[in-house]
Amino acid sequence: MSTPSTEQIDSFARACAAELRGELRTDRMTRALYATDASNYQIEPLAVVTPRDQADLATAMTIAAQHALPVLPRGGGSSLAGQSVGAAVVFDLSKYMHGVVAIDPAARRARVLPGTNLQVLNDQLAPHGLKFGPDPASAVVCTVGGMVGNNSTGAHSILYHMTADNLHAVDVVLADGTPARFAPTRRVDIANEVARGGLLGAIWQRVPAIVEHTRAALDARRPDTWRRCGGYNLDRLLGGDTINLAELICGSEGTLAAITEIELTLVPLARHSALVLTAFDDQNAALEAVPHMLESQPSAVEHIDRFLMDMQRAAGGEFSIARLLGADQPDALLVTEFYGDTPAELHAKVEQLERLLARHAPGCRNYHFFDEPGQRMVWQMRRSQAGLLQRRRGDLKPVGFIEDVAVPVDRLAAYIRDLTSIADAHAVELTLGAHASAGCLHVLPFLNLKQAGDVARMQQISAAAADLMLGYKGVMSSEHGDGLARSWLNRHVFGDEIYAAFRQVKAAFDPSWRMNPGKIVDAPPMTANLRLGADYRTIEFAEQFDWSSDGGFAGAIEMCTGQGYCRKTIGGTMCPSYMVTRDERDSTRGRANALRNALAGRLPPEVLFGPEMYDVIDLCVGCKACQSECPTSVDMARMRGEFLYHYHEQHGRDLRTRLFAAMPQLSRAITTQPLLAQLANAAMAMPPARALINRALGIAPARRLPGFAAERFSGWLARQQRHTPAADTVVLYVDTWAEHYEPQIARAAHAVLSAAGYQVIVPEYACCGRTQLSKGMLPAARHSAERVFERLGAYAMRGTPIVGLEPSCILTFRDEYLTLTRHPRRHDLARVAVTFEEFVAAHAQRFAAVLEAGAPAPALLHGHCHQKAQVGTAPAHTALGLAGYAVREVDSGCCGMAGAFGYEAGHYQVSQAMAERALIPAVRAAEPGATTIAAGFSCRHQIADFAERPAIHPAEALARRLKPTPAE
Numbered sequence: 001m002s003t004p005s006t007e008q009i010d011s012f013a014r015a016c017a018a019e020l021r022g023e024l025r026t027d028r029m030t031r032a033l034y035a036t037d038a039s040n041y042q043i044e045p046l047a048v049v050t051p052r053d054q055a056d057l058a059t060a061m062t063i064a065a066q067h068a069l070p071v072l073p074r075g076g077g078s079s080l081a082g083q084s085v086g087a088a089v090v091f092d093l094s095k096y097m098h099g100v101v102a103i104d105p106a107a108r109r110a111r112v113l114p115g116t117n118l119q120v121l122n123d124q125l126a127p128h129g130l131k132f133g134p135d136p137a138s139a140v141v142c143t144v145g146g147m148v149g150n151n152s153t154g155a156h157s158i159l160y161h162m163t164a165d166n167l168h169a170v171d172v173v174l175a176d177g178t179p180a181r182f183a184p185t186r187r188v189d190i191a192n193e194v195a196r197g198g199l200l201g202a203i204w205q206r207v208p209a210i211v212e213h214t215r216a217a218l219d220a221r222r223p224d225t226w227r228r229c230g231g232y233n234l235d236r237l238l239g240g241d242t243i244n245l246a247e248l249i250c251g252s253e254g255t256l257a258a259i260t261e262i263e264l265t266l267v268p269l270a271r272h273s274a275l276v277l278t279a280f281d282d283q284n285a286a287l288e289a290v291p292h293m294l295e296s297q298p299s300a301v302e303h304i305d306r307f308l309m310d311m312q313r314a315a316g317g318e319f320s321i322a323r324l325l326g327a328d329q330p331d332a333l334l335v336t337e338f339y340g341d342t343p344a345e346l347h348a349k350v351e352q353l354e355r356l357l358a359r360h361a362p363g364c365r366n367y368h369f370f371d372e373p374g375q376r377m378v379w380q381m382r383r384s385q386a387g388l389l390q391r392r393r394g395d396l397k398p399v400g401f402i403e404d405v406a407v408p409v410d411r412l413a414a415y416i417r418d419l420t421s422i423a424d425a426h427a428v429e430l431t432l433g434a435h436a437s438a439g440c441l442h443v444l445p446f447l448n449l450k451q452a453g454d455v456a457r458m459q460q461i462s463a464a465a466a467d468l469m470l471g472y473k474g475v476m477s478s479e480h481g482d483g484l485a486r487s488w489l490n491r492h493v494f495g496d497e498i499y500a501a502f503r504q505v506k507a508a509f510d511p512s513w514r515m516n517p518g519k520i521v522d523a524p525p526m527t528a529n530l531r532l533g534a535d536y537r538t539i540e541f542a543e544q545f546d547w548s549s550d551g552g553f554a555g556a557i558e559m560c561t562g563q564g565y566c567r568k569t570i571g572g573t574m575c576p577s578y579m580v581t582r583d584e585r586d587s588t589r590g591r592a593n594a595l596r597n598a599l600a601g602r603l604p605p606e607v608l609f610g611p612e613m614y615d616v617i618d619l620c621v622g623c624k625a626c627q628s629e630c631p632t633s634v635d636m637a638r639m640r641g642e643f644l645y646h647y648h649e650q651h652g653r654d655l656r657t658r659l660f661a662a663m664p665q666l667s668r669a670i671t672t673q674p675l676l677a678q679l680a681n682a683a684m685a686m687p688p689a690r691a692l693i694n695r696a697l698g699i700a701p702a703r704r705l706p707g708f709a710a711e712r713f714s715g716w717l718a719r720q721q722r723h724t725p726a727a728d729t730v731v732l733y734v735d736t737w738a739e740h741y742e743p744q745i746a747r748a749a750h751a752v753l754s755a756a757g758y759q760v761i762v763p764e765y766a767c768c769g770r771t772q773l774s775k776g777m778l779p780a781a782r783h784s785a786e787r788v789f790e791r792l793g794a795y796a797m798r799g800t801p802i803v804g805l806e807p808s809c810i811l812t813f814r815d816e817y818l819t820l821t822r823h824p825r826r827h828d829l830a831r832v833a834v835t836f837e838e839f840v841a842a843h844a845q846r847f848a849a850v851l852e853a854g855a856p857a858p859a860l861l862h863g864h865c866h867q868k869a870q871v872g873t874a875p876a877h878t879a880l881g882l883a884g885y886a887v888r889e890v891d892s893g894c895c896g897m898a899g900a901f902g903y904e905a906g907h908y909q910v911s912q913a914m915a916e917r918a919l920i921p922a923v924r925a926a927e928p929g930a931t932t933i934a935a936g937f938s939c940r941h942q943i944a945d946f947a948e949r950p951a952i953h954p955a956e957a958l959a960r961r962l963k964p965t966p967a968e
Contacts, residue, residue: 003087004069009046012067012089019059022051022096029612032597033590034077034090038562040399040449041082041484042531044602045072045090052096054171054179054260061258062177064089070514071175073258075115075146077584078138078564080400081483082529083150083253083519091258094143094567095582100124101261108266109168114145114259120570130266133160136479137383140568145259150481151229151251155300155382157438157479159267159339161226164233164250166265172249172257174199175510180257182245190243199511206508207245211237214501221495223475224408227438230477230486231494231520232256232502248505253481254516256509270299270339274346275375276353277367279330286332287413289361290436293336294409296353301437302335302382308433309333311388312381321381328365334436335382337375346370387631389431389444390561393550395451398431398444401458401485401526402465406440407474415472419443422464426457440478452534455527462486462526466493487523532558538599539608544645544778545638546819553642554599559632560592566626573625573865576894580913586619588626588636595639609646617643619910621898622774623865624815638816644776653777656698660900661775664767664784667740670708677708700908706741706941713743717750717762726759730839731795731802735809737937739765745805748959749836753803755850755962756843761800763791768809773816774899785821788813789829796828803839805955807867807935808899810835815870835867837935837954841875844882852961853884859957860926861889862919862943864936865898876954880933883961887933892919897938915946923947933957 009026016024025031026047035044046069051057064071070088077084077094084090098115105128112121118139122131135154136142142152148170153162160166169183180200185193193204211218211234218235229251236247249257278293280286283305293301304321309329312321321333336353340346350368357364369375389398407415416432423430423445434442445461447454466476466489476486476493491499503521506513518524530536538554550556566575566588577586584590594616598608607613622637648657659666671677683689684705694701713734730753738746746762753760769784792802804810813833817826840847859880863873873889880887896914901907923932924947932951934940940951 004046008067008069012063012069013047015063015067016049016060019063020049020051020056022049022056022060024049028603029594029607029616030585032603033584033593034074034092035085035597036531036562036593037077037079037082037084038564039080039082039085039483039485040401040531041085041529043085043087043529045086045088046070047089048092049089050092050095054097054173057091057093057097057258057260058173058177058179060089060091061173061175065176065512065514068512068514070517071258072516073114073145073149073254075143075149076117076138076141076564076567077562078142078146079150079483080480081404081477081485083481083483083516084146085484086516086518088514088516092584093145097260098143103128105130109263110266111261111263112144113261114143114148116144117569118142118144118147119568123570125266126269129269131269132264133166133267134163135160138563140571141564144262144264148250148259148262149252149254150479151233153227153479155302155435157227157435158294159299162229164236164247166267167246167250167262168265169244169263170246170249170259171261172259174203174257175512175515179260182249183263184242184244186242203245203508207248207505208237208243210234210501210504210508214498217495217497217501221498224473225406225439225475225478227406227440227478228475229479230475230482231490231498232505234498234501234505251481253483253519255506255519256515272340272343272346273299273375274338274340274350275369275378276336276338276350277324277369277378278334278336278357279325279328279365279367280332280334280361281330281363283332284413284417285361285364286334287416287436289357289364290334290412291410292356292360293334293353294437295356296349297338298336298349298353298437299339300335300337300435302434303436303441304333304335304382304433305431306331307431308389311392312384315388324367324378324381330365335378343370387563390632391559393555393559395448395551396446397448399447399449399458400442400444400480401462403442403444404440404477404480404486405443405465405469405474406438406478407469407472409437409439411472411474412436412439412441415468415474416441416443418468419465422461422468426461428457428461438478439474449530449532450534450536455530455534459525459527462489482520482523484518484523484529485526487518487520488526490520490523536600539601539605541646543642544820545642545816553639554596556635556639557592557596557599560589560596560634561632562589562593563631564589565629565631571891572629573623573868573893574629575626576621576623576896576914577619577910579893580910580917581619585616588630588634591616591620591636591639592634595643609643609650611651613643614647619907621865621894621896621901623894623898624869625865625894628869638819641773641776641778641816645778648776655696656904657775659697661772661777661780663771664736667708667736668765671712671740674710677710681707694905698905699903700905702908703903703945705903709741709743711743713739713746714762714765716743716747723754726757728758729761729800730758731761731763731792731800733792733802733804733810733833734762734765735804735806736767736771738805742937742953745953745955748953749803749805749955752840752847752955752958752962755965756847761795763795766791768812770808770812771899773812773820778820781816782820785817785823789823789825792829793823793825796825796832799832801839802829802833803836804833805836805935805953806937807835807864807871811866811870835871835875835935837875837879838871840882840958841878844878847879847958848882850963851883851958852963853882854961855884856886857884858927858930859885859887860923860930860932861887862892862895862932862934862939862951863889864934864939865894867935876935879954880957883958885931885933885957890919890922892922893917895919895934895936895939895942897942899938902938902942911942912946915942919943920946923949931957
């Protein structure tokens, strides 16, 4: 279809403004944010609509039809083949149209809205002993509507097959705005459907006839695998007394209709499970063994190759392969899972597997996991590998375009051998893994799509893989869909007759060809519309951080592959602002896309460090969660610091920015004179004075800045009696907040460390520069770092542990300092800097001797964002457990204060929403007598503000449980 005019789009926007209750955006920034998904492709949409509900979607679809505009329904935008990008009006159904409508446990059915996240759905089904069977790896971010659009499946496809096999009905809006419901329909009733007339009647009149006319071709070209989602599901409409057009909508990638509600069939949760890891010294032997292994009736068999295992060993971490296999370094690993009604049934299946392997794959090694924690660790290891693979820095990347081929399992080894030969001929390396039990290994060639030669090789390898697949009677798309990556092959894959039937079905549903054009049929070349491409260039500027290990700032931004894990709304911390706004621009992906488009010149140059970009970055709280929870470890907090520096260089710094950045220096100046500190506290306690100060600085009226301590920690320390030096020395780094605001925390830490027999050295106070980093004042932060090195460098060089109390401060030594400064001691400092909880946990036996465990004391733990991202909360659990605390950690994400963020008037509502999402309700609901513990200064003040309950630092919690010192 022709490109819509500006007048068409403007007229559409005016009509929507009058009738739409949701949001419509046509600004260039929003369109850039929705130009990509998790694929290799980028196409700017015409506009973005976020409808409020089904009626709103129907209204917008009708208006779009009246203005002859193409439309594209979109869920989480996690598509790997490019099906959720296009030059169309994008309907984001994830922001408002989510939720479980009804659950019928007896019938094993559930009705959900299309934007409902799969993990959210399964969490609500679990109390009923049910789940939705298909389980893509993107479960925490994908939507059920997207799964239907894609006909998704997952690791357990040998049990649950495809989404279409678990779908009862769909409610949709047709291309002209007509609402319709597709469910099992008796063929004798088709005439009644035709009699309705209009577009819906025409669909019922034409589609069954098209399918019947194509029956012979469909039978002749039917693949030898059920695991398929390419093209349209015409073969599912053959035979039987009933016909269900919902199965045709499934896998249609938004090219036939927009889904408004889905009725799913459910499966029972497994009662018991077990895992066996089988190590092979030859990958071909592993693949040859899979057909025999299926005789033991597993629920899944997943494959991991040597490349992935080597990457994971190098990365280490909690879920490293080394923790599961020890020193064993196989060429390939198969992860086999079993379900059973009883433990005895599981053991019998495992024994059968081992007999089969002994007969067909001698020499392999088996590792058993019957316990739930062990199995969880295995699955975490398996799921983390895809993200780990994408963390590879540089322009040579593992690229998905033939990753979705599935062949019959007994031909899988032969297919991989042949495909490897093709890659070798192109001098291209491969990595592969995933669903061996279903004949689908996600094969990823390493290519540089910024080079024309590799772009050409991508198409050549794709075409060769398609020919191979046809020879083995497999499919090109088995769970990731056609999109822009594979639709161009559909005529070749399905043949002229079936392809013509696809086009006829498309025309029946969408006479004007406006529904997500260019997917499944009439697709552009696979090398068009690439996100990168041979002509991709980026703007250069004077970077403040050292980004060289990422290939520059642009290279760091390009690490965002668009998988959208920052859009999860349950569990973990990333991305806290998105969790409460559900706005794409408030996700890490949205921010990365905005920066990348500006760097690449797809937005005007002035946007890069301009107000539009500032608005996108504004709600980033610098939590660091993306550093650990993003599969590709995108560090948006550091990128935010880089951006803010350049933004403020161009646009200046307001008074509030300068004052918050200078809080450590101001605090030191004010507390130099105790009377001045008292006067400041008194002023903040007087409502008129506080209101005046808050208004002048743009602080939220409800906020009260923290009060200064009556005495600095350093003043208290100077008055203490000196003790005989101990054999072991530790440096206590006292940050701004413990020095000037809450010295009781540093006193508590000093007491605990001293009681454990350490000589505690407290160097002269020096701010770490965290407040300056958070405001993008990077030269000032660099100067602060130099002062820290003056105070701590000698201790770092000697290897003396440096223990910090505020996670964001002490972890700055291990994080930003490494790329902010060139100081020769920066790596030494990073090696010895530890949080208080880490130090206690690392010397648990020593501290246990001086702590009273006593009766269990209930405690509620909230982890600081930087602590969770870079250290984890396990050390805190260990440390508090030594003192007898029965710790329950809140899955609270970010508290929402985030340094100065929550104080600022423009952020107050979002800050409160972050706190009220999980943390504050948990504190309010804590059992009587429970101690609330939080290591972060900001976190404790957020809890006090909204829960009106005190929270203490872990050092204070331990100090309360110190054993009495024997009288001398």
